[in-house]
Amino acid sequence: MSENTPVSDKVDRVEAIIEQLENGEVSLEEAxxxxxxxxxxxxxxxxxxxVGDGEIIEQ
Known part of the structure; x- marks a missing residue:
């Protein structure tokens, strides 16, 4: 993903990666x-x- 990709899209991708790894249905190389x-x-x-004062601030 590029630096111009929205934060929400990056977070969604990280969540998808976590789900794939938790399912355990990927090869070692793919993992x-x-x-x-x-x-x-x-x-x-x-x-x-x-992170500042308990709030997340997008720079």
Missing amino acids: QELREEGEELLTELEGTLA
């Missing part, structure tokens, strides 16, 4: 690829969102 994609998305989200 590794999904994990890497999820880590990249989470890094992007951390860079996009800042």
Whole structure:
């Protein structure tokens, strides 16, 4: 996903990856690829969102 992808789409993709991994119906290789994609998305989200005073503020 690009940096221009909305935050909600990135969060939805992370949730989909988690569901796929929890189902356990993916090969070890595919699970590794999904994990890497999820880590990249989470890094992007951390860079996009800042937490302050209990609120999430989009930068």
